[in-house]
Amino acid sequence: MVSDTNKSLQIIMGAPGVKGKKVTALPQDGLTDLIHSVVSENQNFKEPFYVLDLGVVTSLMEKWTRSLPTVRPFYAVKCNPDPAFLGAMAALGSGFDCASLAEIEAILSLGVSPDRVVSANPCKAESHIKYAAAVGVNLTTFDSKDEIEKIRKYHPKCELLIRIKAPDESGSKSTLGSKYGALPEEVAPLLQAARCAKLTVSGVSFHVGSATTNFGAYRAAIAAAKTIFEAASRLGLPKMHVLNIGGGFTAGPHFDDASKVVKSALRQYFINEPGLTVISEPGRFFAESAFTLATNIIGKRMRGELREYWINDGIYGSMNCILTNHATVNAPFACILYGGNPACRGMRTYCSTVFGPTCDALDTVLTGHQLPELQVSDWLVFPNMGAYTAAAGSNFNGFNTAAITTHLAYSGADADAIGEEYLRHFKPRVAKP
Ligand code: PLP
Numbered sequence: 001m002v003s004d005t006n007k008s009l010q011i012i013m014g015a016p017g018v019k020g021k022k023v024t025a026l027p028q029d030g031l032t033d034l035i036h037s038v039v040s041e042n043q044n045f046k047e048p049f050y051v052l053d054l055g056v057v058t059s060l061m062e063k064w065t066r067s068l069p070t071v072r073p074f075y076a077v078k079c080n081p082d083p084a085f086l087g088a089m090a091a092l093g094s095g096f097d098c099a100s101l102a103e104i105e106a107i108l109s110l111g112v113s114p115d116r117v118v119s120a121n122p123c124k125a126e127s128h129i130k131y132a133a134a135v136g137v138n139l140t141t142f143d144s145k146d147e148i149e150k151i152r153k154y155h156p157k158c159e160l161l162i163r164i165k166a167p168d169e170s171g172s173k174s175t176l177g178s179k180y181g182a183l184p185e186e187v188a189p190l191l192q193a194a195r196c197a198k199l200t201v202s203g204v205s206f207h208v209g210s211a212t213t214n215f216g217a218y219r220a221a222i223a224a225a226k227t228i229f230e231a232a233s234r235l236g237l238p239k240m241h242v243l244n245i246g247g248g249f250t251a252g253p254h255f256d257d258a259s260k261v262v263k264s265a266l267r268q269y270f271i272n273e274p275g276l277t278v279i280s281e282p283g284r285f286f287a288e289s290a291f292t293l294a295t296n297i298i299g300k301r302m303r304g305e306l307r308e309y310w311i312n313d314g315i316y317g318s319m320n321c322i323l324t325n326h327a328t329v330n331a332p333f334a335c336i337l338y339g340g341n342p343a344c345r346g347m348r349t350y351c352s353t354v355f356g357p358t359c360d361a362l363d364t365v366l367t368g369h370q371l372p373e374l375q376v377s378d379w380l381v382f383p384n385m386g387a388y389t390a391a392a393g394s395n396f397n398g399f400n401t402a403a404i405t406t407h408l409a410y411s412g413a414d415a416d417a418i419g420e421e422y423l424r425h426f427k428p429r430v431a432k433p
Contacts, residue, residue, distance in 0.1 A: 008058040008092070009410060016110045017087030018408065023054065026411035032334065032342050034409055035294050035381060039340040046296040046377070048313040049405045050385070054088050055412035056290040060251055061092045064285070067259035070266070071278045074118050076247055077103040079283025080291065080386050082406055086110060089286065097247075097281040101128040104137055114138070118244070120205070120281060122163045122180050123147060129154040141205045141244070143182045145193045152197040160194060161205040161244050162187065162228065166221040172209025172248060173326050181206065187228055191235055203242030203277075204228045210325065211284055212248040215261040221245070222262070226269040243270065243278045249285040284387040291386030291406075293318055294337075297378045298357065307352040307371065311380055314356010315363040316396035318382075318389040318404070322365070325388045329365060335381035336374065345372060354380065358397040 012018060024034050034051060064073055074095035077086065081103065089096075090110045098104045099121040107117055114136040119128075122143040132140065133155035140155075141163040142148060151158050165181025182190055194201045204225040208217040222245065229240045243266075249258055270276055299310030313319065321327035331354070338345050352371040356363035374380070393401025 008062075011091045012054050012058060012088050012410075015084070015087035015091035017083035017085070018054065018091075019087075021084065021408055023408040023410050026053065026055065026409045030411065031292060031409070032337070032381070034407070035292075035379065036337055036340060036342050038407055039294070039337065039379060043340070046298070046312070047404070048293060048295045048311075048318070049407060050082075050390070051292045051294070051407045051409055052082060052085055052386075053290055053292070053409045053411050054084075055410045057085065057088045057286060058092065059412055060286050060290070061089075061094070063251070063255065064282070067255065068262060068280070071245065071262065071280050073286070074116075074120075074244075074279050074281050075286055076120075076281045076283030077107065078391060079247075079388055080287040080391050081106060082291075082390070084406060084408055085287065085290065085386075094286075095279065097283075098137070101125075101131045104128075104132060104135065108135055118161075118279065118281070119158075120244075124150070126150055126154060129158075132158065139202070139242075142194075143180055143186075143190070145190065148190070148193050148197050148199060152199060156197075156199065159200050159202040159242075161203050161242060162190060162194075162201055163205045163207075164221075164224060164228065166206045166208045166217060166246075167224050168214065168217045168220045169209040169212075171212050171214025171217060173211035174324075175209040176207050177209070184224075188231055188235065191228075191232055191237060195235070195237060200238055201232065201240065203240045203244065205244035205246060207246030207281070208248045210248055211250050212258075213254060215254075215258045217248075218245065218258065218262050219265040219268075222265040222269050229273070239275075241273070241275050241277060243276060245278065245280045247281045247283050247285070249280075249282050251285050251289050255285065287386035289384050289386065291384075291389070293382045293385040293389070295380050295382065297374055297376055297380060299355075300374070300376055305350060307350040307373065308355065309352060309371075309374060309380075310355045310357060311365065312357050312399070313401075313404070314358060314365055314399075316356065316358050316360070317393040317399055317401040318385060319356060319365050320392050320394070321388045323362075324392060327388070329382050329385065331366065331369070331371070331380045331382050333372070335383065336372065337379035337381065339375065339377050340379060348372065357399050360396075 076097040095116040097120040119140040169175040295311040349370040354366040
């Protein structure tokens, strides 16, 4: 009998972006060994690189399906558009939230059908709307009359979700309500404007803000969505049948609490909507913990007891999330490779600062961080680096974030079985860093 893990593995190994690539089977806690073998395979290789653990992606999809079986995920591509990651999500059955023409193009090029895409940017350029019309992406969000007018002109077959401002965004790491979402008093005029334009509003969408710890925000937003379903009925519009609960989820222990609130609010407010389709746009939930970033120490300065290090990725690259997402990054003890060797060099620690590579002082990744004595060429490894990292990095000072390579790994099961399964199905090609 094929175990569930091996079934997922077979599916994922055939995914576009993954197929034909070298995927390393990881025993439990094998990430450090993998990073060690990557850096020791080629001693001259000092560039930063990511490791994407496809086993984490598989188990997160299992977790989602177990916890929210009636809510279909449409992964938010903006969070991390790594091709292998997108391929794995496609293979696992996810839909996709695309914010631009290029994101739609990337998803359709994986062989995903257009009905698995929601064009979820409430304000789109005309050319992007025309492209969605041409390729058959027929579901989008809006929150203004001008958007209705553009959609009427360029994509009249498109169904609409009215994006509302979530009533409560407190407790989230970054809020979206100052930019997007119709206010309560704007909803009826927008629904009427859509009717005048002969467009169908199929449902409601919202986003409670990223990485929220205030799960009551989902209940409040689901309640607000229900009032809009009712308002649409009162206005005599076709019955709404889609509810898009947006993103905001994290993959840690909070997910259980968040999903309980979502399920209970759906029961409370939408129990009498038998034809309802509920979708969600998780980004961080799937991407964050699946990616680990390895950086090389390229410089060092000692000032008394203080140790200062320069690494070859930073605030203008993967760590832009510190500025744009109020994120914190961490390089735990276990994630230091001395010259590529995981052996410990002594336990005394020093108060340390870690800078990124650009000439801007803002480019500071860690301050007041306790680290053992490190040397130039050692490696500092940052776990949980998949959400809003490389996706929004720049080329500032000539440090090209897009050029950072990704290695593929698969953890969480019997490593030998995975290796055999892989060899049976695919001819491995060694991907050089
Ligand atoms: N949907 C929309 C419309 C968004 O703007 C975002 C993030 O900005 C997401 C989904 C993904 O959010 P998260 O990563 O918090 O799940």
